[in-house]
Amino acid sequence: MKFEHAPQASYEDVGGGQVLHSAPGFPGFPARLAVELFERARVLVGRERVGLWDPMCGAGGILTSVALLRPDALTRVLASDVDEGALELARKNLLLTTVPGLEARRAELVERGAAAGRVASADRLLARVAGLPAPPASLARADVTDPSSVAGLDLDGVDVVMADLPYGTQTDWASTSTTPTAQALEVLRDALPDGAVVVLSTTEREHLRGLPDATRSFKHGHRYVRLYRTGA
Template identity: 45%
Template sequence: MYRYATDRQDHGDLAGGKVLRSAPGMPGFPVRLADEVFQRAAALHGADRPPVVWDPCCGSGHLLTALGLLHPDRIAAVLAGDIDEAALSLARRNLALLTADGLRERRDELAGLHRAHGKDSHREAVAAADRLAARVRGIGSAVRRADVFDPAELRPAVAGHRPDLVITDVPYGELTRWRGAPAEPVAALVRSVAAVLAEDAVIAVSCRARRVPLGGLPAVGSLKVGHRAVAFLRAGQVRRQT
């Protein structure tokens, strides 16, 4: 099951709604699983430099922000994309926490809430922000709107960057839904994303299912934890089959 994130660390500081912001309809992602997926994808990529990580279905940006705080020395930059403007707005605020100024601003906001309301939850959030501050290394980020099914929109969304790893949790069920999805949306997403990546880029797609429905695309690895399945693919192999 877990090959890299084998230590059962307390990731409570990274829970959505504590320091990282959350909103209805924009679920967070299990932090330990995010850690495992990142490390597996990085091992498959095999480069000797920190990767650029892209989530083209970013929602609140929780997954990318958590990874940036977990591995500040192992990630060069993070890119976030979505078609929903409300999601992008929230993702920008969360990804700002990867900078000292952004985290300080959030900490001051939480401290103000504690002074105003005296809630233990706000006091604990301030303490969490102080602990997270020690992790910040100023990872660069970009947040851009794009339809994940349209390579013509994805190309400008990654302009100026060379994504090495794509890590994304696709919409599912009652909490999030596809907008304008074609038939076999996961396979269509993978093909569209692969079209704008380098040959050696690795794509990791998570969904709530027994297995990720790839429509026959060639996976190079898989993972199943709880209700989530993850498939790993190489962009070059996907393009050659498309």
């Protein structure tokens, strides 16, 4: 895959464990790829600003990366997951899209004697967010494979969904379905308005079993990516 929207640059400040919170069992997601996939989805939606939802948010890395690097393109962000531990980690990371949250994180890094490079990353992120209001962020516990669970979410204004599918070795589905990805996609398509875009990413090809033809599909490194436009 050729990058079309995320320029070649250093994304170290929003990745690599520099500033964002991490924990065992919560795999990260490349920040540059997150921005690229978000922008491709936004182009398909056809709006300058969109609402972004990650229904399998884990540590919230995708949402936090996009909110830090493309805040002017967001109207809101929504993080949901079945795991309360994941939501707590995502909450801490989404706070880093605000000046108070980053200031507190910087002070924490200094107090813990973090490497100077990590503190410098926090300073650069502070300079980045200082002039732009953070998009409103909300979190909720929900199982994306369960229609009744998703029905309880506030999806007003959500135009783009981005999800990195569970890895199996580090995370796993709550659903017992033999095709949980297909089940989740069906729930998402029913819950979203026509014209919304669902982006699914996985490193395990078996997760794509049973999926319908995608609006866009490509491979980047070890990741398989599918984009679906609802109502299409």
